[in-house]
Amino acid sequence: MDLDFLQPLYQGEGPVVSVHLDTSRSAHDADKQIELRWRAARRSLAGQGADEETLAALDQVVGGVAEVPGPQGEALFASAGKLLGAFTLTEPPAAGSARVLPVPDPLGLVIDRDHQLPHVVVAVDREGGDVDAYPAAALEPSLQRSFHGSTLHISRVRAGAEAQASFHRRAVNVWAENTRQAAADVREAAAGVDAAVILVAGDPKAVGLLREHLTAQPPVGDVVYVDGGRTDASARAGLRASVDMAMRDAMTARHRHVLDAMEDELAGGRALQGIPAVKEALAQGRVDTLLLAADRSGDPDLYASRRDPRVLGTDPAALADDPTAFRAPAAPLLLRAAALGGAAFTEILPPARATDGVAALLRY
Known part of the structure; x- marks a missing residue:
């Protein structure tokens, strides 16, 4: 799946609010349930340091698509009082999320898009x-x-x-x-x-x-x-x-076709797995397709640069001379490097596995 649709999310330079919310309209009191979910997410975001202007921008758009009945969700992204993106999800997120990070966290959106076909x-x-x-x-x-x-x-x-x-x-x-x-x-x-x-x-x-x-x-x-x-x-x-x-x-x-190709390419040296190897390949512009498992609960933090989104490090010393360096969880940074480096994406569906839940098919 092409990741070009993510690029507008990376236009800001400050902290980004990322929300994945269940906006299903199956129940008779769906509007009230959505309101309560957003209220809880808003409190969490405020506690994480989100400014009121950014939260107010989200207030204007939250709520999903009223004309679409049944299960759905939405992914919202905002920064510095401006909405960066609002996307309808074809399925509600498995668990709602509300995060304030130096970069967007669009993994839930990406996986939802990756499940769709024309x-x-x-x-x-x-x-x-x-x-x-x-x-x-x-x-x-x-x-x-x-x-x-x-x-x-x-x-x-x-x-x-x-x-x-x-x-x-x-x-x-x-x-x-x-x-x-x-x-x-x-x-x-x-x-x-x-x-x-x-x-x-x-x-x-x-x-x-x-x-x-x-x-x-x-x-x-x-x-x-x-x-x-x-x-x-x-x-x-x-x-x-x-x-x-x-x-x-x-x-x-x-997905099985891509994952089978990953196994073959790993054996032939034309694919990599694990965060250290994949982040280096992203920095070199060698990644054709980034593969991530949905469960990111064990992710470490990485260090990144605003000057070059492809540069990632596990040690802050690697970016010691970069005044724009910052720290964030691995998955959002890997997705940012892939999206801005022209790479595609595929989810690693169970029972397929990869070291750290991360792999890459290489261009060369």
């Missing part, structure tokens, strides 16, 4: 199809198509033999034309978001016809067939559940 959701039936294309981590589709071709004689009818055959041919012809149009929409939508996965559901006959079109002219991305449809609320709910499950499977498979 994808297309397709639901088809005899009358047409719905095609929604989602960029990675988007809550709303960037492209929507709903096709309702001619419904004349769309259902097979009882009639005389000759008339019945004619009606049946017309029904099948309209059905085939609808799925042909849906296939064209799918290809366009998938190309528009560079889809990793295309999830297809609906009427079995329509899905079968769509499969033929997509096999003959494949779209960008892997096509996965799931349950659900577009006919009613129950079908749409089933589609949402099966899409969520298929997306988790696709995300896990993609």
